[in-house]
Amino acid sequence: MENIVCLDDLLQDVNHLRSSRQQVLIYVREKIHDEFIDFLGGKGINSKYAPGNVEYRFDKFLAIAAVIYRNTYCAHRYRLENSDPVVTAMKFMDKGRNDRVYCREMTTVGGKVVILCEIHKKKNNENKKKEKNIIKKVAEYEFKIHS
DSSP states (O other): BBOOOOGGGTTTTTGSSSOSSSEEEEEHHHHHHHHHHHHHTTTOOTTTTTTTOOOHHHHHHHHHHHHHHOOBBBTTTTTEEEETEEEEEEEEEOOOEEEEEEEEEEEEETTEEEEEEEEEEOOOSSSSHHHHHHHHHHHHHHOOOOO
């Protein structure tokens, strides 16, 4: 079982967009939490990168979280990659990059949970063998969600 960390504190700017019909929560695998924060800050591609500063990609993340909180999908931001179990991809396309954060969606008694699982620097538009393997890996993750 993988440990997870809730990202709701980071997403206060869009919490008001949550669906009133179903609770939706966003988590990240504990093992990639620091890597995800660096990813949001643009580590390796942002000349002004500073540890802990998430500004570089934060607006994109907020836009994706808004889609998730509305309990929907949007092809250019957050799309379904696999349906059973549900695996999705957050799309971070900026400055000629095509990066992805692959997620596992789960339904609990309390609502829907989206868990950020794998960060991938995608080099093409279609899912090749590498992306298909990542999607399969994400589908196999197991989490214990506390409602």
